[in-house]
Amino acid sequence: MTKPPRKPPQPLLGAADVPIRSKPRRRRDPAQPQLPLDPMPARADLCLALLKSRPPKGPQWAFEVKWDGYRLAVYKEPSGVRILTRGGHDWTDRFPAIAAEARRLPVSTAILDGEAIVLDEQGRSDFGKLQKSLGGRGGNRASRDAILMAFDLIYFDGHDIRATELSSRRHLLEGLVPAGGEEAIRLSEEIEADGDTLLRIACEHGLEGIIAKDRNSPYRGGRGGEWLKIKCVQSDGFAIIGYEKSTASFGGIGRLLLAARKGNEFVYVGGVGTGFNERSAAELREEMDKLIIRKPAVNTGRKRDAVFVRPELVAEIQYGGWTHDDKLRHASYKGLREEQDMAEIYELT
Known part of the structure; x- marks a missing residue:
């Protein structure tokens, strides 16, 4: 019998009535010797979540909501604040x-x-709302609507804490960013529930999925399995290799033509004709028309009224699965990923 969640579903989408908070940090005793300070890394290699189909079991796993936005690292120093993307862009x-x-x-x-x-x-x-607030892909607008959901602490008060276990890092983070806040930096709260139960609740609320993290693990860059992601719906990045024209659709785009990676090559995986609005279609058309080529970069079969482009744009696509011949089913366009976000293209196995 699975353990029921300690909190009802609604707090997943808002602050709980009694938010969980860390104990207040005590002031350092001046009589105690100070630990030597560690140099702050100029750029930390971020820990990435490994995709799994089901949540893991066991008391060592902590669960959070999976957020759909841009991964950032916020560096606070005496000289000021830097916000870097996963690709290292400021x-x-x-x-x-x-x-x-x-x-x-x-x-x-x-x-x-x-x-x-x-x-x-x-x-x-909402990834689309985030992109819109930034002026679209390649835009340079400042987003005042964006907030940071903080879920880990890499360096704290002069000390590199990546070698310490997650539970200790979280304790420090919760003292720095208390639960239930409404500021521009908020705590991504741990949800105390069985993984399967939490995934079901998250999916019922229309969330993207959940993240599972090993409480005993240090912070290691890359996709080592200390963090896992379990999605309610499948959503991945695919290269845009062209579009089919239509006089009846926004931006004249009837369908985007998409490709995945297979080894060092691109492979055609079908198209997507839904998910656009007038604004996103116009932005897409403007970006694609800068990349037009005469011959397709990938064999797409015979296509009428198709315009082919260099495979430099990465679209985030939500889809329901795959056909027997490796084509996307029930695909819907979510937005363009930024190059600075180190957008990954789905890899066929």
């Missing part, structure tokens, strides 16, 4: 509210790991 100016809140954190030096998101009316992260 996006401090693009997230002024997050940067301002980072300056107010009650610590002199820190590196926070988190996800920049924009919430919809139901309190769910």
Whole structure:
């Protein structure tokens, strides 16, 4: 018999009535010797979640909501605040509210790991709204709607804490960013529930999925299995290799033509004709028309009224599965990924 969640489903989308908070940090005793300080890394290699079909079992696993946005690391130093993307690009100016809140954190030096998101009316992260707030792919607008859901602490008060276990890092993070806050930096709270139960509740609320983390693990860059992601719906990045024209659709785009990777090559995986609105279709058409080529980069079979482009744009596609011949089923366009976000293209096995 599975253990029921300690909190009802609704707190997944908002602050709980009695948020979980860490114990207040005690002031350091001046009589105690100070530990030597560690140099702050100029850029930390971020820990990535490995995709799994089902949540793991066991008391060592902690669970959180999976947020749909841009992965960021926030560096707070005496000289100021830097906000870097997973690819190492400086996006401090693009997230002024997050940067301002980072300056107010009650610590002199820190590196926070988190996800920049924009919430919809139901309190769910909405990737499309985030992109719109930033001016679309390649835009340079500053988003004042974006908030950072902080879920880990890499460096704290002069000390590199990546070698310590997750439970200790979380304790420090919860003291720095209390649960239930409404500021531009908020805590991505752990949900105490059985993984299968939490996944079901998350899917019922229309969330993207959940993250499982080994409480005893250190912080290691890359996809080593310390963090796992379990999705309610399948959503991945695919290269845009062209589009079919239509006079009846937004932007004249009837269907995007998509490709995945297989080894060192691209493989055609079908198309997507839904998920666009007038604005996103116009932005897409403008980006694609800069990349037009005469011959397709991938064999797509015979296509009428098709325009082919260099496979440089990565679209985030939500889909229901695969056909027997490796084509996407029930695909829907979610948005373009940024190059600075180190957008990954789905790999066929």
